[in-house]
Amino acid sequence: MGEKQILMIPGPTNIPPRVLQILGEPAVGHRTPGFSKVVKDVTEGLQRVYQTKNDLFILTSSGTGAMEAAVANFVNAGDKVLVMENGNFGERWVKLTTRYGANVEVISGPWGEQANPQALRERIEKDVHKEIKAVYVTHNETSTGVRNDIKALRDAMGDHPAIFIVDAISGMAVSPLPVDEWKLDVVVSGSQKAFMLPPGLAFISVSPKAWAVCEQVTTPSFYFNLKAARKSYEKFTTPYTPAASLILGLQESLKIIEEEGLENIYRRHDFYKKVVRTAVKALGLELLTNDEAASSAVTAIKKSANLDVQQLTKIMRDKHNVVIAGGQGKLKGEIFRIGHLGYVDVNDIIVTIAALERTLKELGWEFTLGQGVATVQELLVEGER
């Protein structure tokens, strides 16, 4: 029997068979009327997921490429920008804006807690000369399993003219993020998360306010230049050869998303969060975040006493065919993470908790075997009532 591995990492996620089937179909030309129809269709589908009427573009890159687009197109060297940083991906905004010569001010918060809207509000109020040009935030901080409160952060900006830029790579189509209602100027996401595709596509929306800033920017960019993308999109094509097979796969995965409906998707992910957290606690392990701050896409679990995280993830993968993730950045070796976003069902979660139990047993962790799965079962039965 071949390997039957399940991915319980915070992306790349498992891919639905309906999408896989399309990814295995013969190549198509990307400069044809038929393919332009596909680009139009998926762009409109993405706008519905984003809940936006803003322009939206598909880039052939992973999410970081779209993050670079969200810097290179909107920041001139010397511009004052603010980054809300409470994890590895907040740090990526810091690195990117710094690399592009911005005058970067960082509001750092503890890894494992939410970014602080009050701190942002105070800084914004102090900016009487409106020197801040852009504020960079992270929707779902994949590295810590924290969902930041984007609405509160945006509200803290009030009517300050700075543009508000969101990394929603692992949070889009997991937790609500109504782009227009919340007035989010630039929002980045990626194919390999809740869009249930392989990595290789990234998406970016641009508000009229952000376009006005973009017009003033002279920072060099070519592959990720959004003005070039906008020009090509007039004919629903892309300036450079797109990852055509992934775009066809996206068309199918967007259908799957529409069939389930965004509200149901949010609810399902919230339920997974509850189930995983409850089960992990039942095994005597400690969570990195509190319930309020916790992400519905990924759960971070603290390394306890004598548990070796690297060993744990290795046994899970090699012996039990369940791939989970370790820590990133300064949490490397300190936590492990279970992803539960995208094409994940309750059976995947049962298998994961069961594998975690057997792994913990092997590592000498003390608990009642079966306790984690039993907790999941109880929540499932309760959920059916």
Place this chain on the structure above:
Amino acid sequence: MGEKQILMIPGPTNIPPRVLQILGEPAVGHRTPGFSKVVKDVTEGLQRVYQTKNDLFILTSSGTGAMEAAVANFVNAGDKVLVMENGNFGERWVKLTTRYGANVEVISGPWGEQANPQALRERIEKDVHKEIKAVYVTHNETSTGVRNDIKALRDAMGDHPAIFIVDAISGMAVSPLPVDEWKLDVVVSGSQKAFMLPPGLAFISVSPKAWAVCEQVTTPSFYFNLKAARKSYEKFTTPYTPAASLILGLQESLKIIEEEGLENIYRRHDFYKKVVRTAVKALGLELLTNDEAASSAVTAIKKSANLDVQQLTKIMRDKHNVVIAGGQGKLKGEIFRIGHLGYVDVNDIIVTIAALERTLKELGWEFTLGQGVATVQELLVEGER
């Protein structure tokens, strides 16, 4: 019956079923020892195709992304660079280097002829103060169906210290390009050409001489930063999430390339060039390039008298299920192009010429029906002798 379309454009190319099968397989984690083995394996396979011991990196982007990497990593604003331009993709080097603030000098040549090594030699000899930092050239100019003489161009540089940068996107694994033997410093290619994959991956090799230049460069780059790639490659991983499914497909397509052998691949493409050119001439059409300059990847055919190129490509596609390409840039409307690179066999060429004959008949072009295919048949029978 579903559509059974063949792609006879100069990329994306048709994909072998063995590769398609892998592209339709479930997702894998990209931060695992197993995936690092794959990255190591495909990198070594690419180095064999490139015939190089230089560092080589896989980027998740289309070829233009790697072209941007070949500019952003090696050029400071104000640097003097030389571009040999004789087509749309030579122009892309001009646009990219200009965008990055280089002091760009262009040696332009007629579209449809080879870049002129003598012109380069003269310019290099005049550069007594060694002000030129980099020379950008195109191996196979996809827009005109011209294969430039890279060896002669490189030889024209002599021991001038400028680095020599080659866009080999549509030429790699079609015509010889021994990177080390010819001393090519930076060489860019892409997955959707002779590597027989969907678009989404690009490859770039970097010589020690190019690394020495890179160390001096302060131009901002992040997603395409090659120093970051080099650091991650120490563990055969990538700095950002790679298009993992395409990399697994690449492993299979490299196997297919090794099974056939580079010399056989070059010979096969040369034969296709001969067959297509001979057949097209037999139909009374005129070629854009002479035999010497002509590419083995794509053949450009002049629009004759009352032929409408757009109409012609449309009929080929919609009625006969054969996708060919029109012209690009200033040759738009002036030529049409038949791609014959990658996963193409003689039967595909017979079908294409047959479809072209029926299309020409419909458009009122005067010739003897069957003459094109008969010419192909003669060359095939001759080839078997």
